[in-house]
Amino acid sequence: MINNKVLSIILGGGQGSRLHPLTEERSKPAVPIAGKYRLVDIPISNCINSDIKRIFVLTQFNSASLNRHIKNTYHFSFFSSAFVDVLAAEQTPKNKGWFQGTADAVRQSMHHFVRHDFEYALILSGDQLYQMDYDKMIAAHEAANAEISIATIPVNAKDATSFGIMKANDENVVTSFIEKPDASLLPDWTSEVSEEMKNEGRNYLASMGIYIFNRDLLIKLMEDETTIDFGKEIIPQTITEHITLSYQYEGYWTDIGNIDSFFEANIGLTDDIPKFNLYDKKKRIYTRARMLPTTKIAGTQLDKAVISEGCIISASKIERSVIGIRSRIGKESVVSNTYMMGTDAYETLLEIEEKQIKILKGIGERCFIKNAILDKNCRIGDDVTIEGGPHLENTETDTYAIKEGIVVIKKGATIPSGFKL
Missing domain, CATH: 2.160.10.10 (Hexapeptide repeat proteins)
Structure with a gap:
């Protein structure tokens, strides 16, 4: 089965300076994780497990090892429309330079995406550790007649100051957004979360950097070349004009942004019951055989x-x-x-x-x-x-x-x- 409504776009990130020296000779998505995988295997595996098998990976730095890994790993039937393709930043008559941000990366690559039929673009990060069923997020997006959906995770007050925080109403529609709020502002930014999350003091909805955009809206938003980043510009500027759904996720998720978080994520796999479960048959992580x-x-x-x-x-x-x-x-x-x-x-x-x-x-x-x-x-x-x-x-x-x-x-x-x- 292939979900032909969805095209997945995985953002490989910039130079990965916070993960240096692991990114000295390779792009961030190609960094080895858990002994036998690479970071990019996580979002690709989540896509495959959700029957989304048309996947682009966007990168621009040291992409040779990433190219090699994907070429040697993700093979689909000749009679299928499934693919995993790496798109490195390229100079064209319209674009002379590198990707300037997440939205600019998508904008510069749009001519590749629009050649495909799809209703929704699923935009993912290439440096996160989690196991998520995107089918459920897409179903919630359709049920709400949303134009944009943002995956959110409840966080506590201490962590909230490091994220973009959403405020959502009873129907999970996003009403406002603030980037890395000061602790003094937090009392006004709580949202309705499950009882389990409340008991853990996780009352604030943080953006996970996982988005669904309706095709026509994404094409229209990409026409404005002054916006270069989804989290800092496009999301704050569009939530009041377009129906934006907060899709709450309560499983394990970590953003592998620096050496410390990368180290903890890997060492955490040695716990008796690791938060990231490599042994789940329904949520397999795929890699090169x-x-x-x-x-x-x-x-x-x-x-x-x-x-x-x-x-x-x-x-x-x-x-x-x-x-x-x-x-x-x-x-x-x-x-x-x-x-x-x-x-x-x-x-x-x-x-x-x-x-x-x-x-x-x-x-x-x-x-x-x-x-x-x-x-x-x-x-x-x-x-x-x-x-x-x-x-x-x-x-x-x-x-x-x-x-x-x-x-x-x-x-x-x-x-x-x-x-x-």
Whole structure:
């Protein structure tokens, strides 16, 4: 089944500076998550699970790895109209520069969208972690005869000051909007929410950056070239003129905007009952099928560990950590509160011998790694200590960066034996 009423547009975001250095060599949607997936797999999987299989991904920075991932992952029948296409910013006679914002990205790509028949454009973010049935949101949009729908999530007063906040009436129609309100203004911005949300003090409706626009309205709004952003300009300017529905979502949702939130989202997967459920058969997360061997573990104590396929592990202990595909961890090493992304390819014994590789990809022997993110293809020598925490100041070198106490070892970096941080 394909929902032919809907065309999905996933916004890949800008340069991703807040996720630096993970975005140094790749676009934000291509950042590896949960050991074997990439961020873009989340909204694409939500679409597929909602029978929406005509999907554009908009990006402009370092899009080669994203292109490669999507080309190798999302294959549909030749006899189907389904597709996932990457649209990178391109120069045309009308557009000479980069995307200037979320709305400008859609505007510059409109000539690709209007070639397709659709009634509704579903606009999504490429850097959020959640599992949502868009079919229900579209049904609510149709039932309300809405022209725009905005997915909203109830938040508490502390979080409300960081979001665009909606005020909705009893019929969930948005009546007003304020961007990142001051705490003193909040008493006037409560909305009707479920009893469960009230009990948690979550009385404010925050925009999730997920929108449905009727086709004709979107085309009309895109004609105004002075507006470049949905959240800051188009939504505040249009809610009084067009019927705008607040679609309340109460499940798990997090915006992966910076290193701290990215780290917490990944480490959260090690909880006994994670808020983000990778084991839900009806809400599967799809990714590239790699045909990797099973993981081999020798003499390792595991506690709250998520281990991807194809790993060779001889560590003494791994706790509260996510270990990515093809990871290698040497004897007597301890890995704690760490996200290790793994590697893109194995090093064969012949390669090691011919190239005289001294430090292999992965973590060497007798290492202690805590509060860290190890990007793809890192080489950590023997007897290395890396212990992140609030005692460390933010800094950046050629091989690592420290942000909010989290040590990020850069993609492909080599950390020499005996290094201590």
